[in-house]
Amino acid sequence: MFGYLQIQKSELLVREAEAYKAVYCGLCRQMGKDYSGLTRFTLSYDCTFYAMFLMSLNRSCKGFKDGRCTCNPLKKCKFATDEGDAYGKAAAFSMISVYYKIIDDIQDGGFFKKLLCRIIKPFFSHQRKKAADKYPDMDKAVSDMMNMQYDAEHSENPSVDMSAHPTALMLATLFSAEAHDEIQKRVLYEFGYQLGRWIYLVDAADDLKKDIESNGFNPFVNKKTGEVKSADFIAAVLNQSLARAYDAYNLMNFTDFKGILDNMMLLGFPASQNRVTSKLDTEVNNE
Structure with missing residues (x-):
């Protein structure tokens, strides 16, 4: 994914920071176990959030255990245990996402x-196949997203909503598949959709200057006229998606990792957005 789903570490309690690191390290270990040690270099904050969210949703974390870092055996660390499939799904999602990004x-x-990308493609093609064999629906969701994204970006003049829809739909599909009942499914769908929409658009805002200079596609640039959306417009669009994602999040009753998830939703994600939007006025000459 993109790396915007981060914590605000300075605002976490010490035990919460240690718990977050334990999930991060647990996912790192799972990726090496299920795929290859080299795949650990693709470990992202986004997939760590996905693993933690699933563990909290299903209450599948039953504690922590001591161990040694798989990348540095001299270093001691803690691993969050998972009796469900959160690590497996997050590791698979990482492999599938990396392959399609390539x-x-x-x-x-x-x-x-x-x-x-051509050099590393065969390696990640093999890892993606293993992930797709375990989670075919996940692979289909990401594959469909890539096809829809291509169609949207190559249409005559796609809107912001049209451009963000494929990523939003992909995450909505993944999150809603975890529901235990129909009501929860609707909440998870809305949460995934708005979060996916926000991820796509904050990444587009982050790449705005680069895309303008390279004449690449960006949903905030009109393909026909070259007109660039204002920084205020971009911030408003991002705020809307993040606020709606938070509204859906509030409808879910989390207990495990709640302090960390609250930190990410209320502080970490907005901080990632602010890092992007704060540079727009100086980087882009908005009319």
Whole structure:
């Protein structure tokens, strides 16, 4: 994914920071176990959030255990235990997402990026196949998202909503699949949709200057006229999606990791957004 689903570490309690790290380390270990040690380099904050969210939703974490870092055996660390499949799904999602990102970069990247992606593609193609065999619905959701995204970005003049829809729908599909009843399914769908929409659009805002300079696609730039949306418009769109995601989040009764998830929703995600939007006025000449 994109790396925007982060904690605000300075505002976490010490035990919460340790618990977050224990989930991060647990997912790192799972990725090495299920796929390859090299795949640990693709570990992201986004997939850590996904694993923690699933563990909290299903109350599948039954404690922590001491161990040694799989990347540095001399270093002691704690691992959050998971009696469900949160780690497995988060690790698979990482592999599937990385593979399709490589495919996207081969299609739209520069010469050197394309060359690098072609070199590493066979390795991640194998890892993605293993992940898809375990979670075919997840692979289909991401594959469908990539196809829809291509169609949207190559249409005559896609709107912001049209451009963000594929990523939003993909996360809505993944989150709603975890529901225990119909009401929860509707809440998880809305949460996933708005969070996915926000992720896509905050990434687009982050890439705005680069896309303008390279004449690449960006939903905040009109393909016909080249007009760039104002910084205020971009901030308002992002605020709307994040607020609606938080509204859906509040309808879920979390107990495990609640302090960490609250920190991310109320502080971490807005901080990621602010880092992006604070530079828009100076980087883009808005009319």
